[in-house]
Amino acid sequence: MTSSKSVPVSFRMTPETKELLALCAQHEHRSMASMVEYMVHTYAAVQGITLPVAKMAKNTIKKP
Secondary structure (H helix, E strand, O other): OOOOOOOOOOOOOOHHHHHHHHHHHHHOOOOHHHHHHHHHHHHHHHHOOOOOOOOOOHHHOOOO
8 A cells, every 4th residue: 555645643552562562663673653554454464354445536537
């Protein structure tokens, strides 16, 4: 998935989970944000979860 902009995400986790995330990110030579993104994409791929195809707005369809 390619995106030109990123959006901030904020959530809480236990200090132990944060430390584990940091260790995972370090092991993969990633930032923690990149590691979370990688994990979400990997999980979605394994589970067969995909984003719905964006519908075109009516006013963007060109008429002949």
